[in-house]
Amino acid sequence: MPIRLSGMSSGLDTDAIVQALVSSYSTTKTNLEKAQTKLSWKQDAWKTLNTKVYSFYTGKLSAMRLSSSYSKKTSSVSNSTIAKVTASSGAVNGNQKLIVKQLASAGYLTGGVISATKDGEKASVTGSTKLSEITGMGDYANGGTLKVKATASGGTKTVSLTSDMTVNQFVAALKDAGLSANFDSGNQRIFINSKTSGLDGEFTLEGADGNGTGALKALGLLTSSEAKNNYSAVAGWTDADVVANAKSAYNSKIASYNKTIQSYLAGNSSLKNANETTLAYRKEYAEIYAAKLSYEDTYDADGKLVSQTATAASRAEAFKAVNEKIDALKNSDRKKELEDRKAAGEKLNDTETAELDEFNSRIAAAEKVAGDLGNDTLLVTRTRKETVNDDGSTTAVMEDNDIDKYIKGISSAIKTNEETIASNMEAIYNLHKEVDSSFDKTSFDADSATEDNALITVDFAEGDTLDAATAANSANKLASDLIASYKAQREEAKTKLAQYEEAQKKADAGQASAADNELLGIGSSSGSAAVRITGQDAIIELNGATFTSNTNNFSVNGLTIQALSVNSASDPVTITTDTDVDGIYNMIKDFFKEYNEIVNYMDEKYNASSAKGYEPLTDDEKDAMTDTEIEKWETKIKDSLLRKDNTLSTISNSMKTNMLKSYEINGTKYNLSSFGIATLSYFTAGDNEHGAFHIDGNADDSQTSGNTDKLRAAIASDPDTVVEFFSKLTTEVYNDLTKRMSRTNLSSAYTLYNDKQMNTEYSNYSTKISEWETKISEKEDYYYKKFSSMESALSKLNSQQSSLSNYFS
Numbered sequence: 163m164p165i166r167l168s169g170m171s172s173g174l175d176t177d178a179i180v181q182a183l184v185s186s187y188s189t190t191k192t193n194l195e196k197a198q199t200k201l202s203w204k205q206d207a208w209k210t211l212n213t214k215v216y217s218f219y220t221g222k223l224s225a226m227r228l229s230s231s232y233s234k235k236t237s238s239v240s241n242s243t244i245a246k247v248t249a250s251s252g253a254v255n256g257n258q259k260l261i262v263k264q265l266a267s268a269g270y271l272t273g274g275v276i277s278a279t280k281d282g283e284k285a286s287v288t289g290s291t292k293l294s295e296i297t298g299m300g301d302y303a304n305g306g307t308l309k310v311k312a313t314a315s316g317g318t319k320t321v322s323l324t325s326d327m328t329v330n331q332f333v334a335a336l337k338d339a340g341l342s343a344n345f346d347s348g349n350q351r352i353f354i355n356s357k358t359s360g361l362d363g364e365f366t367l368e369g370a371d372g373n374g375t376g377a378l379k380a381l382g383l384l385t386s387s388e389a390k391n392n393y394s395a396v397a398g399w400t401d402a403d404v405v406a407n408a409k410s411a412y413n414s415k416i417a418s419y420n421k422t423i424q425s426y427l428a429g430n431s432s433l434k435n436a437n438e439t440t441l442a443y444r445k446e447y448a449e450i451y452a453a454k455l456s457y458e459d460t461y462d463a464d465g466k467l468v469s470q471t472a473t474a475a476s477r478a479e480a481f482k483a484v485n486e487k488i489d490a491l492k493n494s495d496r497k498k499e500l501e502d503r504k505a506a507g508e509k510l511n512d513t514e515t516a517e518l519d520e521f522n523s524r525i526a527a528a529e530k531v532a533g534d535l536g537n538d539t540l541l542v543t544r545t546r547k548e549t550v551n552d553d554g555s556t557t558a559v560m561e562d563n564d565i566d567k568y569i570k571g572i573s574s575a576i577k578t579n580e581e582t583i584a585s586n587m588e589a590i591y592n593l594h595k596e597v598d599s600s601f602d603k604t605s606f607d608a609d610s611a612t613e614d615n616a617l618i619t620v621d622f623a624e625g626d627t628l629d630a631a632t633a634a635n636s637a638n639k640l641a642s643d644l645i646a647s648y649k650a651q652r653e654e655a656k657t658k659l660a661q662y663e664e665a666q667k668k669a670d671a672g673q674a675s676a677a678d679n680e681l682l683g684i685g686s687s688s689g690s691a692a693v694r695i696t697g698q699d700a701i702i703e704l705n706g707a708t709f710t711s712n713t714n715n716f717s718v719n720g721l722t723i724q725a726l727s728v729n730s731a732s733d734p735v736t737i738t739t740d741t742d743v744d745g746i747y748n749m750i751k752d753f754f755k756e757y758n759e760i761v762n763y764m765d766e767k768y769n770a771s772s773a774k775g776y777e778p779l780t781d782d783e784k785d786a787m788t789d790t791e792i793e794k795w796e797t798k799i800k801d802s803l804l805r806k807d808n809t810l811s812t813i814s815n816s817m818k819t820n821m822l823k824s825y826e827i828n829g830t831k832y833n834l835s836s837f838g839i840a841t842l843s844y845f846t847a848g849d850n851e852h853g854a855f856h857i858d859g860n861a862d863d864s865q866t867s868g869n870t871d872k873l874r875a876a877i878a879s880d881p882d883t884v885v886e887f888f889s890k891l892t893t894e895v896y897n898d899l900t901k902r903m904s905r906t907n908l909s910s911a912y913t914l915y916n917d918k919q920m921n922t923e924y925s926n927y928s929t930k931i932s933e934w935e936t937k938i939s940e941k942e943d944y945y946y947k948k949f950s951s952m953e954s955a956l957s958k959l960n961s962q963q964s965s966l967s968n969y970f971s
Contacts, residue, residue: 176946187941191934192780198927199778201920204803208915211767211804214760215813216912219899222753226892232885234745237721240736245702246724249739253720259734261703262725266714268359269697271367273352274382287329287350294325298380303327306373312340312356312365320370323377332381341365352381356697360712364697368392371407385694390662396655401628404652408631408644409622415640419593420617426586427616430608433579439520441579443527445572447484451535452569454480457544470560472542481536488528497521540564583608590616597640700725743877750873750888751857754839757821758854764814765850773802809915813902818853820898825890832887838872 181188225231233251244262278285278295287296293303306323319339323332329345329352336343336354343354356363368388369375375392378384384392399407456476460469491497500518504510510518544560551557562570587608594601597620606615622641625631628649635641699710702725709716714725721737729735776799784792804810824833834840838858841847842865847854856863859871876884908916 179945187934187938191931191938194927194931194934196778196780198924198931200799200803201924201927203778203800205917205920205924207767207800207803208917208920211763211810212914214763215899215914216903218756218760219896219903219912222756223892223896223899226749226753227889227896229885229889231749232746232881232888234742234749235720235739236742236745237737237739239738241729242726244725244727244729244735245737246726247737248722249742250720250722253739255739255741258705258721258737258739260723260737261731261734262700262728263703263708264698264701265725265728266359266700266712267695267698269356269364270693270695271354271383271385272693272695273354274692275350276352276380276382277350286347287345288347289328289330289333289345291329292325293323293327293329293332293377293381296329296380299377300380301325302373302376302380304373306377307370308374308378309368309370310336310339310341310365312363323374336367341367352383354383358712359714360697360699362699362712371411373411383692385692387694388692390659393655393658393662396651397659399648399652404628404645404648405625405631407648408641411644411648412622412641415644416597416618416620419596423590423593423616423618424613426590427611427613430583430586430611433583434608437576437579439523440527441572441576443524444531445569445576447487447528447531448535448569448572450487451480451484451531452565454483455565466546466558467560468546470544472563472565477542481532484528484532484535488525488532491521491525491528494521534568535565587611594618595639597638599639600637703731741877741881743874743881746877746881746884747874751860751862753892754855754857757817758851761814761817761853762851764810765853767801767804768806768810768814769850770802770805771798772805773799776802813914814853816898816902817895820895821855821891823891823894825887827883827886832883834891836872837876837884837887838866838869 230251235249235251235253235255237247237249237253239245239247239260245260247260276287277297278287278291279297280295284297285291285295293299296303303323304325308321308323309318310321311318321332321335321339327335333343333345333352340357341354342357343352345352354365354367356365367378367383369378369392375384375389375396379389454476455472457470458473459467460471462468497518500510500514500521504518541564544563544566546558547561548556548558590611591601591603594603597618606612620638623631623634623638625634628645632642632645635645699712700714700716701708701710702716702723703709704718704723709718716723716725721739723737776795778799779787779792779795787795821834824831826832834855839855841852841855844852846865856866857871857873858866858869859874861867873884903912903914905911906916908919910917
């Protein structure tokens with residue numbers, strides 16, 4: 163809106179005059195806005211009602227049409243501690259006998275108490291404890307393998323153990339293999355169980371070799387029965403088995419050794435490259451920097467040298483010297499030549515590539531030194547420090563400044579890398595000596611070591627017999643040790659089995675149990691033996707037929723049975739199934755509750771008090787009222803918007819009429835009153851509740867609770883008739899609403915009112931309001947121009963009068 167300065171000459175309130183002149187236009191626009199607001203409120207009123215009816219239509223009304231909705235059954239058991247039973251619509255009425263023979267359970271393995279050994283002392287086990295630290299583990303974890311067979315996940319999976327594997331990593335590996343596992347640090351035990359109950363979830367955990375069995379024993383996961391089986395298997399090894407196991411373990415160790423050697427070689431290569439390039443270059447340029455420095459000495463009163471400070475001028479010269487090196491490298495003709503050829507797409511040979519890399523490495527090193535030593539925050543003063551010797555004399559030294567420390571730090575890093583390289587080489591030599599005790603370390607060194615000559619290539623020698631294999635591998639220390647180890651495992655297993663057989667001959671069961679624990683290598687009173695509970699399926703017998711399940715839940719012929727405990731065949735549980743009278747009754751009651759709410763709502767809106775004389779408020783009118791007054795005013799209008807509405811009347815009357823219809827079933831006519839369902843009399847019913855239905859005997863209805871409950875009696879005695887009647891009744895109501903909510907040119911699908919027509923009317927109002935706003939603006943501009951012309955004329959007249967007045971004064 164433009165800013166107008168009016169009435170300056172005339173003294174008139176031009177704005178008020180203009181607004182009065184266009185007031186008839188403004189009134190028309192205001193009336194259109196009020197009509198549009200009223201239409202918007204009416205749309206909201208219809209949307210609210212439509213939502214209620216549509217929810218009823220798709221919910222309870224739709225369900226009541228279907229006979230399956232009435233197929234409700236109830237079941238009870240004579241002993242609720244044995245089983246819990248629910249019935250679906252497909253369950254057969256009558257009594258059935260149930261025997262729970264067995265409950266389903268998951269497989270469990272509760273590990274024995276374990277401990278760790280650190281620095282020769284007994285220690286508690288934590289999740290981060292390495293397997294090699296577990297007491298009794300020895301070398302079992304180094305290459306040991308476990309076999310896990312979990313029925314639920316299918317197949318057999320292996321878990322490979324390493325000495326540096328932690329307890330948490332071991333537990334995670336068991337989980338990956340298909341088990342549920344956990345380490346309880348409080349009880350120092352490993353707990354394992356199947357992921358599902360029943361035989362389908364059962365599992366086995368055993369050692370794939372002697373090391374695997376030994377590892378299980380150390381981890382407290384070997385039961386006496388599993389130990390017997392494992393020892394029996396090991397004791398039954400043939401000579402060929404011993405050789406095959408030793409060869410397999412040998413190949414695994416060699417692969418592990420070579421992987422370690424490859425890691426050492428890669429590390430050495432990286433360290434050597436750093437020493438020969440990055441660190442060497444930095445040292446070179448740092449020494450160039452240091453060589454340019456001049457120090458200013460400071461003495462005390464006694465003439466002692468107390469400090470030396472690098473002068474600012476010399477530091478500048480030092481910095482300049484390094485930067486000159488950088489510039490020379492960057493501007494080298496040879497460097498530019500190589501870069502230009504490479505940029506042109508030419509492939510440089512290896513020597514040229516290395517040459518260009520050296521240029522770039524030297525530049526990076528020199529820039530690093532320039533940046534580090536050119537830092538103004540560096541301490542560049544060497545300070546005298548005196549140390550008192552044992553004899554009382556003193557030794558004075560000048561402590562390094564930051565520049566000295568920087569250079570020495572580079573030298574120290576080079577030395578550390580050299581020591582690491584030497585240590586890695588010693589580790590590689592030791593791995594070779596584990597295979598060949600006569601290995602000569604001079605066959606290669608750090609400079610000549612490559613995968614071609616540093617990897618272990620000694621194979622396990624073949625032999626037709628155990629003795630032949632032993633002899634063939636006599637020069638191979640690792641192979642010989644492994645053959646001897648597997649032979650020893652076989653002999654140990656035979657000894658353990660013999661001890662067990664001897665113990666079983668004793669009459670004392672306690673002694674036999676002790677022999678079991680001895681077989682595990684644990685004391686009989688330590689409490690560290692593993693306990694195994696196998697998983698099992700649940701088994702029930704219903705009416706003489708046997709059923710199994712991997713859970714305690716069964717679904718049989720419409721019954722859902724949850725087994726809770728076992729009972730004997732002599733004391734079966736009786737399951738009684740019958741029609742769920744309460745379920746059907748409550749469904750019908752809930753249907754009428756929602757129906758009544760909708761019909762009462764319709765009647766309330768149709769019979770609402772008139773709001774004649776009430777129109778939506780303008781902003782000016784609202785400014786003159788309180789919020790409470792505004793709310794009451796608008797509520798009065800909104801409540802009356804559907805008053806005496808023909809569409810609402812048609813819908814309401816149609817629903818009421820359909821609910822009063824009669825239907826013939828097996829030669830007899832029925833209506834709602836046949837089942838004790840009717841509306842109240844005109845004088846008894848409350849306002850706007852004359853269309854609501856009440857059920858005789860309904861405990862929740864104060865009006866009819868004392869009457870005879872015909873509906874419940876009918877459901878109990880003749881449920882089929884009840885179902886057929888209500889299915890026909892609700893189908894009629896449903897079909898009628900379907901027609902009334904169908905799509906037309908004036909209404910959308912599933913809509914009771916003419917929403918499309920109302921939307922069009924609303925848009926038309928918007929167009930008309932916009933048109934009248936334009937008319938008002940044009941009229942205002944017209945009148946303002948007129949008044950502006952008048953003001954201009956008056957201004958000129960006033961100016962002329964002023965001039966004349968001045969002339970005669």
